[in-house]
Amino acid sequence: MAVGIFDSGLGGLTVLDAVQKRLPDVPFIYYGDNANTPYGVRDADDIFRLTKAAVEHLWDNGCDLVILACNTASAAALRRMQEGKVPHGKRVLGVFVPLIEALTERQWGDNSPPREVAIKHVALFATPATVSSRAFQRELAFRAIGVDVEAQACGGVVDAIEEGDMILAEALVRSHVDALKRKMPSPDAAVLGCTHYPLVADVFQKALGADVKVFSQADLVAESLADYLGRRPDMIGGGTSAFLTSGKPEKVSSRATQFLRREITFTAA
Ligand code: DGL
Numbered sequence: 001m002a003v004g005i006f007d008s009g010l011g012g013l014t015v016l017d018a019v020q021k022r023l024p025d026v027p028f029i030y031y032g033d034n035a036n037t038p039y040g041v042r043d044a045d046d047i048f049r050l051t052k053a054a055v056e057h058l059w060d061n062g063c064d065l066v067i068l069a070c071n072t073a074s075a076a077a078l079r080r081m082q083e084g085k086v087p088h089g090k091r092v093l094g095v096f097v098p099l100i101e102a103l104t105e106r107q108w109g110d111n112s113p114p115r116e117v118a119i120k121h122v123a124l125f126a127t128p129a130t131v132s133s134r135a136f137q138r139e140l141a142f143r144a145i146g147v148d149v150e151a152q153a154c155g156g157v158v159d160a161i162e163e164g165d166m167i168l169a170e171a172l173v174r175s176h177v178d179a180l181k182r183k184m185p186s187p188d189a190a191v192l193g194c195t196h197y198p199l200v201a202d203v204f205q206k207a208l209g210a211d212v213k214v215f216s217q218a219d220l221v222a223e224s225l226a227d228y229l230g231r232r233p234d235m236i237g238g239g240t241s242a243f244l245t246s247g248k249p250e251k252v253s254s255r256a257t258q259f260l261r262r263e264i265t266f267t268a269a
Contacts, residue, residue: 001062001239002027003225005069006054009037009162009247010255011196012069015095017260018218019067020241022226027241031058031269034247038158040127040194044076047129051077052084054246057269059090065235067225068094071193071217072127075135091235096139098224099191099217104143108227117144119189123180123212125204126193128153136193150184152176154194161196164255170203177207192216199259244269 005016009032016030033039033054039047051073058066068074074094081092101108104117124136131153140147154176160169180187190212192198198216205214229236243266245252256264 001064001237002029002241003229003236004028004055004058004061004063004066005030006051006058006066006073007032007068007070007195008039008050008072009034009158009196010252010259011158011161011194011199013256013260013264014195014198014216014218015067015069015221018222019225022219022222023229026229026236027239029058029061029063029239029242029244031244032247032252032266034162034245034252036246037162038127039070039072039076040129040158041155042129044129044133047072047076048080052081055081055092059087062237062239064090064237065232066090066092067221068092069195069221071095071130071136071195075126075130075133093228095195095217095221096136098220099193099215100136100139100143101224102220103189103191103215104140104147106143108224114141114143114145116146119213120147121184121187121189122147122149123184123187123190123208124149124151124193125154125176125180125190125197126151127158128155130193136191148184150180150187152180152183154197157200158194158196161199162255164258166200169200173197173200173203174207177204181208187212189213189215243267 078094131151245266249266252266
């Protein structure tokens with residue numbers, strides 16, 4: 001029917017926007033679990049249960065391919081879902097791998113042994129659940145050696161963004177960057193490991209300084225999805241794009257419209 005894009009709330013819209021621009025003819029169904037956001041303060045079992053229910057909802061609505069446009073869900077639930085019972089003809093993919101491939105200068109799907117890369121000191125900004133899962137460090141270790149990762153759990157940022165309190169979100173970002181810099185004074189690169197954070201990317205960049213390369217996922221995921229669908233056109237499906245939420249459609253539509261600066265209308269999932 002369409003490609004499903006899932007996030008705990010509004011953050012996945014940063015990915016949706018990029019994939020829609022890269023693949024304008026592909027229909028997408030976006031599902032935000034706004035009733036249960038944020039996921040980043042929940043434990044792994046809870047995140048798995050919520051993510052599984054949401055992905056199954058998208059599968060049941062005809063999406064053969066679902067992208068977890070949420071690092072927290074990718075970190076806590078993706079592998080468990082892929083190793084469990086995935087219905088025939090259905091797929092679920094996450095957002096970590098394209099980011100790590102870019103960071104480690106790899107082409108899509110290059111599975112050669114880990115090697116030294118130019119970037120040596122990486123600051124990772126993510127939700128508490130993503131940081132404690134160590135999924136980013138694990139995926140990185142498969143591909144690169146000698147990279148020092150300092151992770152900063154950015155408590156409160158997702159809640160502030162979901163509530164539309166951008167002044168609070170920006171203040172929290174500055175204080176999380178300060179905390180990171182006390183542990184790693186001169187990172188070469190920073191990873192925005194939460195799909196909500198591109199909405200405050202300029203605040204991260206300013207606080208980190210212009211010489212720190214900031215990686216965010218939206219465009220990287222869009223390129224990797226274009227590559228995947230080029231090889232698997234059968235996963236595109238037909239139908240029309242839609243926005244679904246488990247939260248209050250009016251409130252979610254108004255925030256989404258504010259973030260993407262175009263009219264977005266959510267309906268109840
Ligand atoms: N956008 C989700 C992520 O990429 C945010 C998670 C949350 O709900 O805390 O991690």
